[in-house]
Amino acid sequence: MSAAAEQETVQEKNYLNADHTLRSWLTTTDHKRIAILYLIGVTFFFILGGLSAALIRLELTSPTGWMLSNEMFNKTFSAHGIFMVFFFMIPAIPAVLGNFLLPLMIGARDLAFPRLNLVSWYLYAVGGTLVLIAMMMGGVDAGWTFYTPLSSIYSETQISLTLVGIFLNGFSSIVTGVNFIATIHKMRAPGMTWFRLPLFVWAHYATSLIMILGTPVVAMALLLVVLERSLGVGIYSPELGGDPVLFQHLFWFYSHPAVYIMILPAMGVQSELIACFSKRKIFGYHFVAFSSLAIAVLGFLVWGHHMFISSQSVYLSVIFSLLSFLVAIPSAVKTFNWSVSLYKGSISFQTPMIYALSFIGLFVIGGITGMFLASIRTDIHLTGTYFIVAHFHYVMVGGTVTAFMGGLHFWWPKISGRLYSEFWGRISALLVFVGFNLTFFPQFILGVLGMPRRYHMYGIAPEWLFYNVLSTAGSTVLGLGFFLPMIYLTHSYFKGRKSTQNPWNAKGLEWEKAASPPITVNFTEKILVTEDAYNYDAISDAAQALRTMEKRGQLAVVDDEDAWWDENSEDKS
Amino acid sequence: MNFWNNPLWPEAASKDAAAHDKLFFTITGLSVFFTVLVCVLVTVLAVKYRRGTKADRTNPIDHSTKLEVLWTGVPLILALGTFVWSARLFVENRDMDRDAMDVFVVGKQWMWHLQHMDGTRENNELHLPVGQPVKMTMISQDVIHAMYLPAFRAQYHVVPGRYTELQFTPTKPGSYRMLCAMHCGTHHSEMVGWVHVMEADEFAEWKEANGDKNRPKAGSVIEAGKMVFEDKNCGSCHTGENNVKGPSLYGIMGEQRSLANGQTVAVDNDYLRLSIIDPTSQIVEGYDKTMPSYSSLTEEDILALNAYVKSLGNAGDLVPFERPGAPVPPTATAPDSSTDTANRTASPSTTQTEDEIQ
Numbered sequence: 001m002s003a004a005a006e007q008e009t010v011q012e013k014n015y016l017n018a019d020h021t022l023r024s025w026l027t028t029t030d031h032k033r034i035a036i037l038y039l040i041g042v043t044f045f046f047i048l049g050g051l052s053a054a055l056i057r058l059e060l061t062s063p064t065g066w067m068l069s070n071e072m073f074n075k076t077f078s079a080h081g082i083f084m085v086f087f088f089m090i091p092a093i094p095a096v097l098g099n100f101l102l103p104l105m106i107g108a109r110d111l112a113f114p115r116l117n118l119v120s121w122y123l124y125a126v127g128g129t130l131v132l133i134a135m136m137m138g139g140v141d142a143g144w145t146f147y148t149p150l151s152s153i154y155s156e157t158q159i160s161l162t163l164v165g166i167f168l169n170g171f172s173s174i175v176t177g178v179n180f181i182a183t184i185h186k187m188r189a190p191g192m193t194w195f196r197l198p199l200f201v202w203a204h205y206a207t208s209l210i211m212i213l214g215t216p217v218v219a220m221a222l223l224l225v226v227l228e229r230s231l232g233v234g235i236y237s238p239e240l241g242g243d244p245v246l247f248q249h250l251f252w253f254y255s256h257p258a259v260y261i262m263i264l265p266a267m268g269v270q271s272e273l274i275a276c277f278s279k280r281k282i283f284g285y286h287f288v289a290f291s292s293l294a295i296a297v298l299g300f301l302v303w304g305h306h307m308f309i310s311s312q313s314v315y316l317s318v319i320f321s322l323l324s325f326l327v328a329i330p331s332a333v334k335t336f337n338w339s340v341s342l343y344k345g346s347i348s349f350q351t352p353m354i355y356a357l358s359f360i361g362l363f364v365i366g367g368i369t370g371m372f373l374a375s376i377r378t379d380i381h382l383t384g385t386y387f388i389v390a391h392f393h394y395v396m397v398g399g400t401v402t403a404f405m406g407g408l409h410f411w412w413p414k415i416s417g418r419l420y421s422e423f424w425g426r427i428s429a430l431l432v433f434v435g436f437n438l439t440f441f442p443q444f445i446l447g448v449l450g451m452p453r454r455y456h457m458y459g460i461a462p463e464w465l466f467y468n469v470l471s472t473a474g475s476t477v478l479g480l481g482f483f484l485p486m487i488y489l490t491h492s493y494f495k496g497r498k499s500t501q502n503p504w505n506a507k508g509l510e511w512e513k514a515a516s517p518p519i520t521v522n523f524t525e526k527i528l529v530t531e532d533a534y535n536y537d538a539i540s541d542a543a544q545a546l547r548t549m550e551k552r553g554q555l556a557v558v559d560d561e562d563a564w565w566d567e568n569s570e571d572k573s
Numbered sequence: 574m575n576f577w578n579n580p581l582w583p584e585a586a587s588k589d590a591a592a593h594d595k596l597f598f599t600i601t602g603l604s605v606f607f608t609v610l611v612c613v614l615v616t617v618l619a620v621k622y623r624r625g626t627k628a629d630r631t632n633p634i635d636h637s638t639k640l641e642v643l644w645t646g647v648p649l650i651l652a653l654g655t656f657v658w659s660a661r662l663f664v665e666n667r668d669m670d671r672d673a674m675d676v677f678v679v680g681k682q683w684m685w686h687l688q689h690m691d692g693t694r695e696n697n698e699l700h701l702p703v704g705q706p707v708k709m710t711m712i713s714q715d716v717i718h719a720m721y722l723p724a725f726r727a728q729y730h731v732v733p734g735r736y737t738e739l740q741f742t743p744t745k746p747g748s749y750r751m752l753c754a755m756h757c758g759t760h761h762s763e764m765v766g767w768v769h770v771m772e773a774d775e776f777a778e779w780k781e782a783n784g785d786k787n788r789p790k791a792g793s794v795i796e797a798g799k800m801v802f803e804d805k806n807c808g809s810c811h812t813g814e815n816n817v818k819g820p821s822l823y824g825i826m827g828e829q830r831s832l833a834n835g836q837t838v839a840v841d842n843d844y845l846r847l848s849i850i851d852p853t854s855q856i857v858e859g860y861d862k863t864m865p866s867y868s869s870l871t872e873e874d875i876l877a878l879n880a881y882v883k884s885l886g887n888a889g890d891l892v893p894f895e896r897p898g899a900p901v902p903p904t905a906t907a908p909d910s911s912t913d914t915a916n917r918t919a920s921p922s923t924t925q926t927e928d929e930i931q
């Protein structure tokens with residue numbers, strides 16, 4: 001049998017159609033199938049989180065509220081934060097894209113501990129179910145931050161059950177982290193040296209370190225809240241001899257690093273996208289790789305910046321402020337490196353690249369507004385206001401969700417073996433960018449004007465109405481931008497054109513050596529790595545583009561949808 | 574209110590608001606510069622080198638230590654500069670002016686209790702003379718709140734179980750918002766009110782007209798503290814001098830205390846509070862655990878006791894105040910009228926009726 005023929009038959013049987021029963025999915029240890037299970041989970045929670053966000057935004061179109069009670073409003077934003085942070089953002093990139101791609105990228109058959117991988121999904125699923133049950137039993141109203149003693153003594157909502165759910169979910173991410181680290185250390189194919197690893201892998205390595213070191217702390221902190229609630233053990237409540245601010249220390253000791261759990265994998269995705277769509281090596285590979293580690297380490301030393309005004313000593317605050325300024329530097333370095341990677345590239349604007357370029361713009365704003373908060377004097381005025389809400393949405397939605405969407409589109413042909421509509425892809429990427437800015441930029445102004453977050457009513461300052469309405473208007477555009485991909489990606493999964501193995505002409509083992517979709521054991525041949533990551537050749541790519549243009553009699557744009565898919569799609573017939 | 578008439582910047586009405594705003598604008602300037610720089614760079618490169626153009630792509634560079642040092646170094650220096658500037662303003666802001674006018678704040682779900690040194694009490698409203706430095710001593714009766722005064726660029730958390738402080742100097746007469754900026758439960762967004770800054774003579778007039786009726790019978794905060802002290806019979810153990818039953822409380826504020834467990838602590842509001850509600854947690858050297866716990870005292874009572882203890886000079890000058898009138902028990906707490914909405918409307922009201930207070 002010739003190699004090509006073998007390729008074809010192998011492609012017939014892939015990880016998706018290897019077995020069709022529900023049981024085969026629920027008991028799978030294939031990292032790719034587990035990634036799909038996670039994708040279903042995070043999409044589900046993203047939809048729930050999105051619906052609750054819509055409810056919040058609608059309610060705020062009147063200074064005095066018009067459809068929700070105070071209790072409902074508080075429960076809604078608490079649900080929004082809990083779904084989005086713990087059950088969408090934290091697992092989104094690592095557990096979906098990371099799970100799917102790490103073994104493929106390093107030339108391995110699976111993760112180091114496939115069964116543990118399945119365990120981690122079950123922890124996630126059970127945790128998520130408990131939280132859903134808690135929501136159905138009345139929900140929680142203390143916010144996703146669960147500040148004590150509100151959460152431990154005063155709130156009469158389903159705090160304990162929710163916390164147990166989040167606790168389990170925390171273990172899911174610890175388990176994933178352990179699995180990733182072991183995999184990256186032990187399972188690299190021959191020739192895949194540390195400095196040949198794609199930056200996506202570096203980013204996940206750094207993320208896993210944070211998951212392992214940080215998550216146990218928050219898990220314990222939350223469990224102590226449960227103990228105080230149920231057994232009256234005095235830990236956080238001053239009435240019981242506890243210290244309410246202790247909770248904030250424990251919580252942010254994890255949750256600040258956790259924002260890097262959310263953004264570092266996004267940075268990894270970003271590096272892959274920029275490289276592929278500019279057909280260039282990432283500028284300053286080593287600096288980008290080490291900045292991930294620097295962020296992971298420094299990220300553990302800045303938690304006190306959430307407590308500048310919660311009775312922390314002045315000197316401690318000053319030190320935390322200094323460290324917070326420092327932690328911004330590696331992120332700035334990365335941004336410059338991505339930008340300059342475009343230099344002398346051959347840049348095309350496919351959907352993933354539009355997301356990648358949005359990412360740069362939004363992440364710069366998100367990161368730079370962090371400077372206002374690292375700066376202690378200005379933080380006094382801004383903390384607790386909508387400025388914070390805008391800041392973290394620029395980072396978490398503008399950064400992480402944008403990268404997740406970009407990555408999902410980029411690897412979609414690999415994951416599903418199908419192509420989606422490039423037209424709708426670009427439209428929705430632009431909708432997300434425009435809608436996002438319209439939703440969240442006005443919130444910076446609201447914050448500066450002094451509107452506290454988590455405010456149900458602002459009758460005291462009706463002049464805040466305008467920006468709130470603007471924000472709500474933007475959120476409908478944003479919502480549409482997120483809704484469309486759910487439709488056309490689902491459609492493409494069943495009906496889309498078949499993709500070739502490597503539709504983007506991308507480098508990387510997952511594109512060059514594995515079929516689309518990959519077979520269960522990932523590769524048919526033994527992998528031997530002989531070149532660095534991102535060994536792209538912009539010159540020949542540009543030349544090829546010119547040739548195609550000539551052939552098609554075009555003057556300029558070559559990457560319109562048809563031309564692109566003509567070059568790359570399988571069923572050209 | 575005009576829907577289209579929208580401010581971009583909040584009013585600035587305190588002494589260090591201008592310094593804050595200058596720092597804010599500088600960071601804004603730097604931010605805009607870097608954001609525009611990156612966006613322009615990305616746009617120019619993306620257009621110039623888009624697929625299909627005939628741009629020169631030969632000799633690409635993959636790394637440059639010089640460039641890396643440049644774009645690590647420049648932001649680093651700017652960040653450090655901003656840090657120093659900001660930290661200095663912060664330290665200044667948090668360096669409490671001991672001579673400032675005292676205002677006592679008790680936060681509770683969901684209202685602000687404020688009390689002037691002379692005993693005048695207000696709820697969700699505060700009247701202040703312009704130009705007078707103010708220091709708030711704050712504590713929460715339940716969950717964490719945050720006293721947020723945007724026009725003064727001032728904010729600090731109000732925590733249960735410990736005192737926090739906030740200072741500012743209003744510089745412009747007017748009415749400014751007083752908000753709770755820490756999620757504190759169901760009616761968090763209704764825990765709002767106004768600070769009315771007035772010219773000195775107006776303030777005096779206001780005191781004249783409203784102060785008395787808002788003032789509890791006990792008189793000033795110190796007098797109220799004295800009444801609690803007598804009421805609870807603290808004096809039976811704490812006389813003017815150290816004795817077997819209890820240590821003297823005269824002149825102890827700000828002093829160092831040696832404890833039975835060998836530690837030395839400074840006597841401050843927090844120490845006094847803990848000594849009263851949980852005496853066994855810190856036993857003064859040479860004494861036994863005989864002091865009963867007064868954990869049922871309200872935060873207002875304890876604040877008053879603290880003020881009283883602080884006012885006690887040396888053991889010599891006993892009884893700094895005459896007790897006014899009949900021994901009415903101090904009514905330092907207003908009964909819980911937590912959800913009155915009268916003063917949460919858009920237009921600031923300047924007076925309050927007795928009903929709202931009591």
Ligand code: HEM
Nearest residue numbers: 053056077081084085089143144396397401453454455475
């Ligand atoms: C897509 C990923 C998103 C993530 C990860 C996310 C995350 C968060 C988090 C962590 C909070 C703080 C919750 C709290 O204060 O307890 C929050 C608040 C908020 N989010 Fe999102 N969010 C996302 C999308 C959105 C969208 C699309 C909208 C608007 C359409 C939105 C609107 C809001 C609003 C209005 C608040 C403030 C609630 C309040 O404090 O009153 N979010 N979000």
Ligand SMILES: [Cu+2]
Nearest residue numbers: 256303305306
């Ligand atoms: Cu942080």
Ligand SMILES: [Cu+2]
Nearest residue numbers: 753755757761
């Ligand atoms: Cu509040």
